Amino acid sequence: MIDSGETVLVVEDEAPMRKFLRAALSTHGFAVTEAATIAAAEHLATETRPAAILLDLGLPDGDGLVFLAHLRGWSTTPVIVLSARDREDDKVSALDAGADDYLTKPFSVGELLARIRVALRHARATVTTDEPVRAIGPIRIDLARHEVTVDAQDIHLTPIEFRLLCALARQPGRVLTHRQLLTEVWGPNAVEQTHYLRVHMAAMRRKVEKDPARPQWLLTEAGVGYRLRDA
Amino acid sequence: MIDSGETVLVVEDEAPMRKFLRAALSTHGFAVTEAATIAAAEHLATETRPAAILLDLGLPDGDGLVFLAHLRGWSTTPVIVLSARDREDDKVSALDAGADDYLTKPFSVGELLARIRVALRHARATVTTDEPVRAIGPIRIDLARHEVTVDAQDIHLTPIEFRLLCALARQPGRVLTHRQLLTEVWGPNAVEQTHYLRVHMAAMRRKVEKDPARPQWLLTEAGVGYRLRDA
């Protein structure tokens, strides 16, 4: 499947536990990012926009509940707390602080995965306050709908074209090297195939640009890469 | 807590447990209705429209999971399973069947209440199209009655077709990936069986579309998934 699963952020200070969770999650189709501290977790939560977060409460640089409180200020991403503490108070305070679930260590992998699925089910049904629509000039990219419009006109992009455009749109105005684009869209084994880029950029220009021979938005940086002009 | 007057439906066959739960809930501001059988539970779920449901799995007239499956056909009311069984399988199958949480007896009242609060929080944030009829173009879907009409003409959908259509109709216009549709309709073990989708989409198009070879509503996004055109 090309649809590489959704990303789960694991916040946990003990390395063996992190490794264990990474193994369990990735064999079930999730992408995994890891953080060992609150600081790292806050950074990754904003950067990678995970679909769900697994949170250990005992972290070296502070209480996990602090992180949770911060997060709930701007995000509704589901959070499942993993803790060795089994006291009622701990559970209640975590749940009331905004956690969506609370699992006591040790737990079984099957249950964890099932509860993650529940969390993702909820997230999908939730009115997402995040705006996953990006607009650059006349181009509008709706990540959630997998939909692109130019001057309010729907245009159809193939999966590769869509991923290419998303990669460029993530940092509008900035040049992305051939290498960066190739690894992001085709994977790290294709970093040499720069002609893939040429062909697919041409195809995309035909759909997006008014005059594909004189592109206004999908610009070539000779010898370096491509960039999407910032509006 | 000031959760003034939301109703919780308790489905439990043992009278002492029912009494205990009623006491715990009502002293914390919930109204309580009780059912000791699946039949009674189905009746009360439709009649009283509870804000949440506590479900014991071992009932005299059948498995609680059957009730849960029925309920999920037309309602997103949060369900918390209360069970004496602590096996991983039991938890996973209940959660995958649509339960929002699973508590093993014995549990503490504080935790139960906290988890109910979580469930209600979720319910409030959910796109609550509790209006049981949805209309997209010429297609009208009656969730409670399991009925679909196209141009005011009744059409018959099989259970799987109906769930597929509901999944698509929940967010009209949006692309749902193969993975999403398969997990939602067939469960998480079937994420690889993309041919299920092809076969059942074809069957549904024959019933819904004027020209099944050129679909107007049930659209394919090659390499990604399917979507229901937004009217």
Place this chain on the structure above:
DNA sequence: TCTCCGGATCAAGAATTCGTAAAGACGAAC
């Protein structure tokens, strides 16, 4: 003017992905 080079363009055919039909498996109703 010629050549070189990176990029653009085009078209063929390779590889995926889709749609469709048809047959077998399974369970429920009779």
Place this chain on the structure above:
DNA sequence: GTTCGTCTTTACGAATTCTTGATCCGGAGA
């Protein structure tokens, strides 16, 4: 047991998408 409806599985042609290679273009430098 039989019949019926439904779901799964399989196979194959059609459609779409991707890769590949040939060719063209324009600027830089000899």
